[in-house]
Amino acid sequence: MESTALFRIGQTEVSPAAAEAALARSVDTRTLFARHECGDWGNTPKWLAGANSNAAATRYSFHAIRSTYSLGADCEAVVVTSVDRARTRLMLAEEFMTHELSVADGYALWADTYDYPNPLIGVEEPFFDAVLSRLPAIDSAVDVGTGTGRLAFKVARGGTRQVLGLDATPEMLGVARGKAEAEGLGGLGFKLFELGICPLPVADASVDLVTCGLMLCHLPDVMAAIQDCVRVVRPGGWLILTDFHPATAGFGWRTDTVTPDGVFRLPNFPTTREEYVRSLTGAGCVILEIHDIGLDGEPYGDISEPAMRAKNLPPLCLVILAQKI
Numbered sequence: 001m002e003s004t005a006l007f008r009i010g011q012t013e014v015s016p017a018a019a020e021a022a023l024a025r026s027v028d029t030r031t032l033f034a035r036h037e038c039g040d041w042g043n044t045p046k047w048l049a050g051a052n053s054n055a056a057a058t059r060y061s062f063h064a065i066r067s068t069y070s071l072g073a074d075c076e077a078v079v080v081t082s083v084d085r086a087r088t089r090l091m092l093a094e095e096f097m098t099h100e101l102s103v104a105d106g107y108a109l110w111a112d113t114y115d116y117p118n119p120l121i122g123v124e125e126p127f128f129d130a131v132l133s134r135l136p137a138i139d140s141a142v143d144v145g146t147g148t149g150r151l152a153f154k155v156a157r158g159g160t161r162q163v164l165g166l167d168a169t170p171e172m173l174g175v176a177r178g179k180a181e182a183e184g185l186g187g188l189g190f191k192l193f194e195l196g197i198c199p200l201p202v203a204d205a206s207v208d209l210v211t212c213g214l215m216l217c218h219l220p221d222v223m224a225a226i227q228d229c230v231r232v233v234r235p236g237g238w239l240i241l242t243d244f245h246p247a248t249a250g251f252g253w254r255t256d257t258v259t260p261d262g263v264f265r266l267p268n269f270p271t272t273r274e275e276y277v278r279s280l281t282g283a284g285c286v287i288l289e290i291h292d293i294g295l296d297g298e299p300y301g302d303i304s305e306p307a308m309r310a311k312n313l314p315p316l317c318l319v320i321l322a323q324k325i
């Protein structure tokens, strides 16, 4: 019976080492591409097989589809399809390596596909939207670590007169600017800037709202970063901070992007939820809302260490709404 392809695999390539190993074991590499595109994920662990199936069922996903097949005793091959489904590479398992990248290099690599559906954004966004909808009209806002402008667009579309998106990665800003031009949103601008290297290019107490989405986890000094964000908010104004939950670091979770060329990990610094709270309150804010959100998009519940260990799963996302006194 002929199987049906579940997703596009684009241009295929076989590494020289994998081609040699397959030839020596009389394995036709075309059969491995065929198994891969039909959803036979081979020996991949269960969690990855599930993520593959979810990604294969949708046209776009941030997830690179990855299968592992045995070529014979002690020899495994990995087949990886890029997130845009333009390219699939078959290589020996040992050739599929993990690389450590800087924040700027990591997001430069990720920029073109950053807006694809991503589970972290999937759970964060409903909470961010709800928090934003509870604020009164905002006249001016700064989105720090704006990336492709996701949160800046949300604020600007809500009628805010002036929104400035700041980010350290030119490629992410390039995507943001392209979208802003296409949408024709007046009052929305983007600027290259690296928080932690110099202060925000914004006057003290001058904006109604600072947003900062999924970015502070990449900074070694969260307290100084948050203090600078609070500095530019006017008294009575707000901050909405979202992040890859600090508790994920204790479980070894990292920000990464996967391509047919390997796993590319970005720096994440260990910070605690308490440090976020103390940084905000220490800089003169009150916490109005704090949400620990689980992988299922629901409030996580008990965030004590024993409770997290019992679940063997940390909360995925942290969302905080604070007001400057």
Ligand SMILES: C[S@@+](CC[C@H](N)C(=O)[O-])C[C@H]1O[C@@H](n2cnc3c(N)ncnc32)[C@H](O)[C@@H]1O
Binding pocket: 103, 104, 107, 144, 145, 146, 147, 148, 149, 150, 151, 166, 167, 168, 169, 172, 193, 194, 195, 196, 212, 213, 214, 215, 218, 219
């Ligand atoms: C996960 S993305 C988040 C983008 C956007 N805020 C969102 O929520 O979709 C993290 C962004 O933070 C930016 N970033 C990381 N460190 C930064 C820093 N020190 N200053 C400014 N931007 C930074 C990266 O370039 C990247 O675009």
